[in-house]
Amino acid sequence: GDVRFHCPRFFDKDRPYYPITFPTPASFIQVPGLPLQNQLSVNFTFRSLDTSGLLLFSNFSEGAGWLEMGLSEGQINISFQQTGKKRLEFAAGYNLTDGHWHSVQLLARMDSVVVVIDEKEDSPVRINHALRVQTGDQYYFGGCPSSVRNLGCFSNVSVFHGCMQRIHVDNYLVDLELVKRRKLGRYAEMLFNTCGITDRCTPNLCEHGGICLQTSENFVCDCERTGYKGPTCHNCE
Incomplete structure (x- = not known):
C-alpha cells in the first residue's frame, strides 16, 4: 500500500540553523515535546559569558517529576527529581562560560543518563541510575514564564543570558522560525537570527x-x- 511518514510539526530538516538571544531577565522560549516517552533526548548549542543561568526545564508526565539543567561556575548541573525519590544531581563540563559556542547532548533512559559536552569522545558523563522517564509535553529554555512559575516551570536557577541554536527535543530539530512567528510554542523578549553577546x-x-x-x-x-x-x-x- 501507500505508506507515508509525517514528521512532527515542529521539525523541519531543511530549515537552516540560526542563533537566538536571551537578552533580559524575562526572556524564555517554550517548545513542545513528545509526551509519555520512556526516553528523553535533548541537545543544543549555547554561548554565554555569565557563570550561572537556567538552560532547560521540563516536567515529566503524570506528575512523575522534572528535569532541570543549568550553568553554575562554568559547569552544567543536571537535576532529575522523581516523585517520592531522592533527587539525582551531577555536573558535566568545565569553563563553558568563556563566550565560545558549546554543545550539550543529554540522553536519559530508564537505567542511565548520558551527557556529552562539545561532542568530545572523552567527555561523556554516564550515570547508571534507575529512572522513571516519562517525558512531558513542554520544554522551557533560558527561563520560566512568570505566569506558570508554579505550574509548568518552577526553577530557582537564575535566568540564562546568552545565545542558543540547533535546539533538538526528543530527536527533532525545533523550527525556531515557527517559534518566531508564534506558530509554535511561545516566547518572551527574545532576539531571533542573531547572537547579541x-x-x-x-x-x-x-x-x-x-x-x-x-x-x-x-x-x-x-x-x-x-x-x-x-x-x-x-x-x-
Whole structure:
C-alpha cells in the first residue's frame, strides 16, 4: 500500500540553523515535546559569558517529576527529581562560560543518563541510575514564564543570558522560525537570527599584560603580577 511518514510539526530538516538571544531577565522560549516517552533526548548549542543561568526545564508526565539543567561556575548541573525519590544531581563540563559556542547532548533512559559536552569522545558523563522517564509535553529554555512559575516551570536557577541554536527535543530539530512567528510554542523578549553577546575583552583593554575577565554586563582587569594597578592596569604601584 501507500505508506507515508509525517514528521512532527515542529521539525523541519531543511530549515537552516540560526542563533537566538536571551537578552533580559524575562526572556524564555517554550517548545513542545513528545509526551509519555520512556526516553528523553535533548541537545543544543549555547554561548554565554555569565557563570550561572537556567538552560532547560521540563516536567515529566503524570506528575512523575522534572528535569532541570543549568550553568553554575562554568559547569552544567543536571537535576532529575522523581516523585517520592531522592533527587539525582551531577555536573558535566568545565569553563563553558568563556563566550565560545558549546554543545550539550543529554540522553536519559530508564537505567542511565548520558551527557556529552562539545561532542568530545572523552567527555561523556554516564550515570547508571534507575529512572522513571516519562517525558512531558513542554520544554522551557533560558527561563520560566512568570505566569506558570508554579505550574509548568518552577526553577530557582537564575535566568540564562546568552545565545542558543540547533535546539533538538526528543530527536527533532525545533523550527525556531515557527517559534518566531508564534506558530509554535511561545516566547518572551527574545532576539531571533542573531547572537547579541558583546565581547568586551576583544580588543583587550587591560594594559601591561593584565588579564581581561568579563560577564554579559561588564569587564574587569586582573592586574596581579603586572606591577600596575587601576581599572585597566595603567597606574604604577
